Amino acid sequence: MSKPxxxxxxxxxxxxVGPYVLIQVDRGGIDxxxxxxxxxxxxxxxxxPRPMSxxxxxRGELAFLLDPIGLGTRALAALERGDRLHVFGxxxxxxxxxxxxxxxxxxxxxxxxxxxxxxALDRPPAVLGFRSEHHAEAAVLVPNAEVVIDPVYVTEAIxxxxxxxxxxxxxxxxxxxxIAPAAQLAWEAPMACGYGACYGCVxxxxxxxxxxxxxxxxxxxx
Amino acid sequence: MLLLNAxxxxxALTAPDVASSFDVFVTKTVTPEPREGNPPIRxxxxxxxxxxAIGLANPGRxxxxxxxxxxxxRTIDIPIWVSVGGFNARDYAETCEQLDGDAVAAIxxxxxxxxxxxxxxxAAEIVAACRSVTANPLYAKLxxxxxxxxxxxxxxxAAGADGVSLVNxxxxxxxxxxxxxxxxxxxxxxxxxxxxxxxxxxxxxxxxATQLPIVGMGGVQSGRDALELIACCATHVxxxxxxxxxxxxxxxxxAELIDECGRAGFERPDDxxxxxxxxxxxxxx
Numbered sequence: 001m002s003k004p005x006x007x008x009x010x011x012x013x014x015x016x017v018g019p020y021v022l023i024q025v026d027r028g029g030i031d032x033x034x035x036x037x038x039x040x041x042x043x044x045x046x047x048x049p050r051p052m053s054x055x056x057x058x059r060g061e062l063a064f065l066l067d068p069i070g071l072g073t074r075a076l077a078a079l080e081r082g083d084r085l086h087v088f089g090x091x092x093x094x095x096x097x098x099x100x101x102x103x104x105x106x107x108x109x110x111x112x113x114x115x116x117x118x119x120a121l122d123r124p125p126a127v128l129g130f131r132s133e134h135h136a137e138a139a140v141l142v143p144n145a146e147v148v149i150d151p152v153y154v155t156e157a158i159x160x161x162x163x164x165x166x167x168x169x170x171x172x173x174x175x176x177x178x179i180a181p182a183a184q185l186a187w188e189a190p191m192a193c194g195y196g197a198c199y200g201c202v203x204x205x206x207x208x209x210x211x212x213x214x215x216x217x218x219x220x221x222x
Numbered sequence: 223m224l225l226l227n228a229x230x231x232x233x234a235l236t237a238p239d240v241a242s243s244f245d246v247f248v249t250k251t252v253t254p255e256p257r258e259g260n261p262p263i264r265x266x267x268x269x270x271x272x273x274x275a276i277g278l279a280n281p282g283r284x285x286x287x288x289x290x291x292x293x294x295x296r297t298i299d300i301p302i303w304v305s306v307g308g309f310n311a312r313d314y315a316e317t318c319e320q321l322d323g324d325a326v327a328a329i330x331x332x333x334x335x336x337x338x339x340x341x342x343x344x345a346a347e348i349v350a351a352c353r354s355v356t357a358n359p360l361y362a363k364l365x366x367x368x369x370x371x372x373x374x375x376x377x378x379x380a381a382g383a384d385g386v387s388l389v390n391x392x393x394x395x396x397x398x399x400x401x402x403x404x405x406x407x408x409x410x411x412x413x414x415x416x417x418x419x420x421x422x423x424x425x426x427x428x429x430x431a432t433q434l435p436i437v438g439m440g441g442v443q444s445g446r447d448a449l450e451l452i453a454c455c456a457t458h459v460x461x462x463x464x465x466x467x468x469x470x471x472x473x474x475x476x477a478e479l480i481d482e483c484g485r486a487g488f489e490r491p492d493d494x495x496x497x498x499x500x501x502x503x504x505x506x507x
Contacts (some may be wrong), residue, residue, distance in 0.1 A: 006470060009223070042467070047414045048267045049467050072267070185241060191467035192265050196236030199250075199276045200265035209258050214236055 002031035006040075006088035011079045012061055018137030020109060021077040022055065024063045025087055032057035033090025034097070035117035036167075036186050036218040039064070040194040044073035044084035050076065051086065051191045051201075053113035053167070055141065055219070062087065065138070067109040089197070091194045092217050095184050097121060099163035104142065105154050105176055105183075107168025108135065113186055115141040117165060125162075127174070129154035155179055170203075177221065186218045223451060223491050225472055228439045228462030229305035229330060229363070234476035235290070235382035238297045240465065243472040247300055249286075250316060250461070251307040251332045257474040266404040269442070271414025272463060273394050275407040276353035278307055278335060283317050291325050301327035303361070307335060311343040311351040319355040329358045330437075330483040331383075333363035334390040337413070346377035353382030361437060366417075366424045372431035385435035386428055387420045387460070416461040422454045426499050443471075445478025452491050453498040497506065 004169045008201040014025040018147040023041075030039075032054055038050040040120075050072040056063040068077035079085065095117055104126035106114045111128050115160065118126060126145035129152070130136040146175055155175045158164065164183035166176045173185045187205075189212050210216060233250065233461045234241035241247045259279025266273045271273060286304075291368040296303055303369050308314040318329055331352060333345045341348060351361055362378040364371065366389035375386055391411025391441040403409070421440025426435055438456025439465070442448050464471045477492055488494045 006468075046267060047270070047467065049462070086360075086468070163304055190263055190265050190267075191302075192267075192274070192463075193469070194241075195469060197232045197240070198265065198274070198466050199233075199259065199279050200274060202259070202262050202264060205262055209261070 002033050002090055004089050004091050005030050008084050009062075009087045010081045011081055012080060014077070014079055017065065017141065018134050020065050020067050020135075021136050022063055022065050022141075023076060023079060024058065024061050025085070027060050027062050027090040027118050030062065030087060030096070031090060031115075032062060034094035035091050035120050036094030036113050036184075037090035038194065038217060039087055039089030039091065041076060042190075044076045044079070044083075044085065045075055046072050048072070048192050049086070050217055051091075051192070051194050051213075052188065054090070054116050055112050056115050056119075060150070065109065065112040065115075065141070088194065092213050093215070094184070095165050095208050096220070101162050103127065103158065103162035104145070104166050105158060105166035105168070106142070107154055109137060110166075110168030110186070110188070111142065118142050124172055127154050127157045129168070181221065184220045186215050186217050187200070187212055225448075225474075225476060226437060226458060226460040227465060228304070229332065230274075230462040231400050231465050233464040234294055234298050237469065240469045240472075241298050242300060243470075245300060246296055246303055246327065246392050247294070248303045248330060248402055249294070249305050251278045251305040251335065252280050252283055252286045253278055253307045253309075254282065254283050254313045254317060261406045263406055264406060264410075266410070268394070268396055268412070268414075268416075270416035271412055272466075273396055273405055273412055273423040274391070275405045275410035277280070278332075283320065288460065291458055295325050296381070297490065303328045303330050304329045305363070306352075307332040308341060309339060311348045313341070313350050315351040318352040318358070318360075320363075322356050322358060326358055328361055328384075328501045329356065329386055330361040330363050332363050332390070334363055334367075344377070345374055346381040349378045349381035351384050359384040361385040361387045362427075363390055365390050366392060366420045366440070371424055371427045375428045375431040379434055379440035380433050385437065385457075386432070387437040387439065388428060389417065389440040390422045392417065392420065413441070415441045417444055418447055418450070418489075418492070422498075425451055425456045426454040427450055430495070430497055442475070445475050445482045446477055448479050449482045449491060450498070451495055453494050453496070455496045455499050457495075461482065
């Protein structure tokens with residue numbers, strides 16, 4: 001695994017993708033890591049950085065997709081080309097890529113790690129769920145993905161016999177796990193440090209607490 | 223002056239390089255029994271700080287002494303202070319007794335965690351119970367909540383403390399969009415930049431009550447913050463919440479501290495020791 005580095009990098013591009021924002025920074029000496037790993041991004045004016053999985057790794061750059069709904073994500077979305085921010089990563093455990101019949105499943109902003117994963121797995125089939133047509137504009141990041149929009153759920157579009165790799169809101173992950181128990185699932189939790197210092201980022205799964213930054217964020221239960 | 227990490231803000235086994243950048247590593251609090259900690263959500267950022275309700279997650283005394291401590295000794299090459307917690311004086315004393323040995327440079331008694339139920343005994347009673355069973359240096363980590371901090375400091379000194387650490391977090395709360403507490407436990411420990419003024423006042427109040435070493439902490443983000451704590455009579459300085467945003471904070475703070483000393487007209491950080499208290503004392507006369 002790549003050793004995480006913390007560097008002050010420059011924003012090279014900021015673009016809207018539906019209601020989401022794709023931020024690109026120059027990569028410097030930071031390794032993009034494997035799909036599903038994440039980076040702590042300094043959020044200007046905030047006390048804590050924000051964990052963001054890598055969305056794409058264009059040559060010499062790192063790209064992150066975020067949903068500007070909170071103070072930190074809005075501060076990040078307000079960055080402009082040339083602004084500088086600390087980037088720390090890659091962190092955590094990503095997806096295992098040694099799966100024979102991969103199917104990517106994403107919900108909402110949970111699609112963030114899937115474009116990079118889609119490239120790494122040589123463009124496997126994908127099912128993406130969104131709450132509106134506007135949100136579904138982000139499906140452009142995963143070419144040829146099947147798109148469902150609320151009230152249709154991604155679980156209605158998952159065929160049997162596939163190796164599911166999923167990221168999305170917790171109810172979606174639980175629903176996916178119910179029909180695909182061996183799925184690799186990328187979870188999310190509020191996180192202060194990203195490197196195992198704070199013990200803040202636990203999620204409770206089957207009565208057990210998992211620290212996402214060191215045990216996850218990608219977890220598999222079988 | 224030594225630079226330490228604040229207990230609870232660093233795990234030397236997952237981040238040995240970060241731990242090794244300090245003069246002393248302070249462990250997360252060890253309790254008699256293993257504790258999984260509080261359910262999520264455990265942390266919340268606020269405007270000028272953050273709340274945590276980790277709940278003293280730790281593997282328990284037996285595992286810590288049997289396994290963790292020896293791994294720590296093999297992993298990092300700096301003195302180790304063990305933070306000890308409990309739910310009554312006996313809990314604290316039994317852990318201190320079992321921690322006697324070369325691996326432990328000092329024990330910090332966590333007498334002020336806002337995320338667990340408090341022991342029924344006073345801080346001084348707990349210090350006295352521990353003093354009777356260990357020769358290790360004992361630091362009492364105190365809460366800034368008390369309006370009569372000086373009295374508490376005098377009491378823990380009389381009970382045998384070798385130093386005090388302050389401040390621990392303040393109890394605080396954040397509400398989400400639905401006006402429900404963000405943290406599962408409701409309230410949590412408030413830390414980060416907002417705590418610095420509280421820490422400065424607490425350290426100065428403690429110094430007026432004792433000549434023991436004081437580890438000052440609370441909201442230190444920069445070398446300037448560290449220098450201010452020293453000016454308020456902190457003997458040593460600890461970094462906490464800043465480590466979450468900046469794992470390289472110890473090197474940065476050390477470098478900034480040298481610059482800030484020069485800017486304030488001091489050759490070394492220790493030369494600024496007590497400057498603020500001296501001014502307060504002169505104004506009083």
